[in-house]
Amino acid sequence: MLAICQFDAASASVLRRLLDDGRLPTLSGLREQGPWRELDAPATAFAAGAQHTLYSGVELADHGLFYPFQWDPDAQRVRYMDAFPAPAPVWEQLAGEGARTLAVDPYESRAPEGPVPGALVCGWQLHDRVVLREWSCPEGTHDRLEHLFGAPEPVDEVFGPHTAGEMLGLRRRLLGAPGRVADAVELLLGDGPYDLSWTTFCAAHVAGHQFWDLSQIEADGLTADAERVLADTLDDVYVAVDAALGRVVAALPEGTDLMVVSPVGMEVNTSRADLLPEILRAILDPQPATPEGEAGGSPSSIWRLRAAVPSDLRARVAGALPERIALDLTSRLEMRGMDWSATRAFAHPAENQGYVRLNLRGRERDGIVDPADADALLDEIADGVRSFRHLDGSPAVASVERVADRFGSGDRAHLLPDLLVRWVDTPATALDGLRSERFGTVRRHGVGSGRSGNHTEGDAWALVVPGRSRLVEPEGPSRLEDVAATALALAGGDPSSTPGTPLLAPH
Structure with a gap:
């Protein structure tokens, strides 16, 4: 045996x-x-x-x-x-x-x-x-x-x-x-x-x-x-x-x-993934900044919802629902309120590394990005993400990589995101936000996942x-x-x- x-x-x-x-x-x-x-x-x-x-x-x-x-x-x-x-x-x-x-x-x-x-x-x-x-x-x-x-x-x-x-x-x-x-x-x-x-x-x-x-x-x-x-x-x-x-x-x-x-x-939790939906929105759909220099807009990120509703209340609601219904509700909340006719890319659900996926025509049911424009858009997003740093000016992003360069061949590679965002290896649990000279400041809502440790x-x-x-x-x-x-x-x-x-x- x-x-x-x-x-x-x-x-x-x-x-x-x-x-x-x-x-x-x-x-x-x-x-x-x-x-x-x-x-x-x-x-x-x-x-x-x-x-x-x-x-x-x-x-x-x-x-x-x-x-x-x-x-x-x-x-x-x-x-x-x-x-x-x-x-x-x-x-x-x-x-x-x-x-x-x-x-x-x-x-x-x-x-x-x-x-x-x-x-x-x-x-x-x-x-x-x-x-x-x-x-x-x-x-x-x-x-x-x-x-x-x-x-x-x-x-x-x-x-x-x-x-x-x-x-x-x-x-x-x-x-x-x-x-x-x-x-x-x-x-x-x-x-x-x-x-x-x-x-x-x-x-x-x-x-x-x-x-x-x-x-x-x-x-x-x-x-x-x-x-x-x-x-x-x-x-x-x-x-x-x-x-x-x-x-x-x-x-x-x-x-x-x-x-x-x-x-x-x-090891220690280094994830800034909860900030990625708003980082992406600041890059692709910039709104007038607030007087404090924060990126504008009214994002519908599930992380903002998690910050607004106490975790014990969310736990009680989920616990009162049948298991299958609770799972389906969580799935639907991940991308609530998205206007797919105007969304070129989105932050895929994540709590460790950051994932970005294009809303690609011919791959997504409601895709709007022409495949001929995909490379330029991925470069634009990667450059924008790399511009974000900690509020004290220190680096926040270790790298932004194209997933296809490493996992591009395979029967189900089309299910993977297009970009992988790797964060620097410093603790992220006490993080307040990130700032870009080009796109403004993105503040954390709540405390992120609540995990003090994460995968290496x-x-x-x-x-x-x-x-x-x-x-x-x-x-x-x-x-x-x-x-x-x-x-x-x-x-x-x-x-x-x-x-x-x-x-x-x-x-």
């Missing part, structure tokens, strides 16, 4: 510190048994796309999925990601071979379209209506676990500031989540044998976003005791993941091949520990796609169906 344990969105710097301090004994012991491979993961420019590539082995430009709420050019609107086809994960690819899979909480995944031998469950350790939706195969697997171990706790994210009380509650839920993964694995392994086990420790991912630092927590109610406890949350969650990983490893059958992987990294460009890795199989020395840099190729090679599938190269091979 091959067991893949996903230490999801782990920060390389935090891992190094905790390993040096001896606080991650399981991971430390595994590092002595196999090589640590850095993975080339171009999908980390589109962080959400990394998960689909990890599970399927399909490259980003061929699956085209990169954000939970994504632009549909045929419908001229944003839609929740399950409106688009997704590549089959390895457990579905292996199902036709009769291979049995045990999977717990594959992140941003979907219920299989047909039966998959084994036991699969999602939304088990934690529940999030966007990225950890509840499903299981066979259908009763979730209920079986819940009867024994209790229901999963919700961690639905609402962008905006947080109170100390909310964060203390989130801390308790995250610390309990890794043990629930181990509970499920220990029980379900008794239904084996399995050819593949894939378990995802999502708590590390959520904790990285919310507990990188305490900069987004409202000062009222943040007592000295609360600050002391909350400040240790990220480390404590990593320690809890390591302990649960130890339980999983101990429960695996003798001779199991093991990989511990992380498809994306995590690199830091994807795989720790490869052979059991009955042998290590394969890579001829070049290892890739994220290699993980799925390894699963297929060891569980009876066809690794040549992916662009990856197996990191392990049977003797």
Whole structure:
């Protein structure tokens, strides 16, 4: 059996510190048994796309999925990601071979379209209506676990500031989540044998976003005791993941091949993406500036709506709605009030890097930009975005790149944005606004996403520990796609169906 344990969105710097301090004994012991491979993961420019590539082995430009709420050019609107086809994960690819899979909480995944031998469950350790939706195969697997171990706790994210009380509650839920993964694995392994086990420790991912630092927590109610406890949350969650990983490893059958992987990294939140809709409007549709020099106009950005409506009220409204209705409402609010007959380009939904897409004739249903004018317009936008700096004059934009230069060939590359805006690597949570000598000042409304941590460009890795199989020395840099190729090679599938190269091979 091959067991893949996903230490999801782990920060390389935090891992190094905790390993040096001896606080991650399981991971430390595994590092002595196999090589640590850095993975080339171009999908980390589109962080959400990394998960689909990890599970399927399909490259980003061929699956085209990169954000939970994504632009549909045929419908001229944003839609929740399950409106688009997704590549089959390895457990579905292996199902036709009769291979049995045990999977717990594959992140941003979907219920299989047909039966998959084994036991699969999602939304088990934690529940999030966007990225950890509840499903299981066979259908009763979730209920079986819940009867024994209790229901999963919700961690639905609402962008905006947080109170100390909310964060203390989130801390308790995250610390309990890794043990629930181990509970499920220990029980379900008794239904084996399995050819593949894939378990995802999502708590590390959520904790990285919310507990990188305490900069987004409202000062009222943040007592000295609360600050002391909350400040240790990220480390404590990593320690809890390591302990649960130890339980999983101990429960695996003798001779199991093991990989511990992380498809994306995590560091301080540097995103200025919430300012991009108004930056773009200032460039393409300038209005008379205010007496204070602020860019004019009355933008309808969803970020302005988030700033105007308290996050606790938005959470209550979303919680009162059926899950599907809440997802559709969020999708429709992303581009509310847009006049497509006059919109040449727009900021695609994002909370990490910035994405710009042209309203291109022949690609978008209501496109107005002549393809012959696209290059000049992209240059105009890129030059304008680069002109924005922090209010103190320091740089805010690291680069503006054409997505087609890197991801231009692929079956679904047309779903990707046209421009990728990379921000400088300084913290952005306390940012007030950005200023351009040409286009004026754009002020932040609210606090942005409310995340203190966010994904890094690199830091994807795989720790490869052979059991009955042998290590394969890579001829070049290892890739994220290699993980799925390894699963297929060891569980009876066809690794040549992916662009990856197996990191392990049977003797």
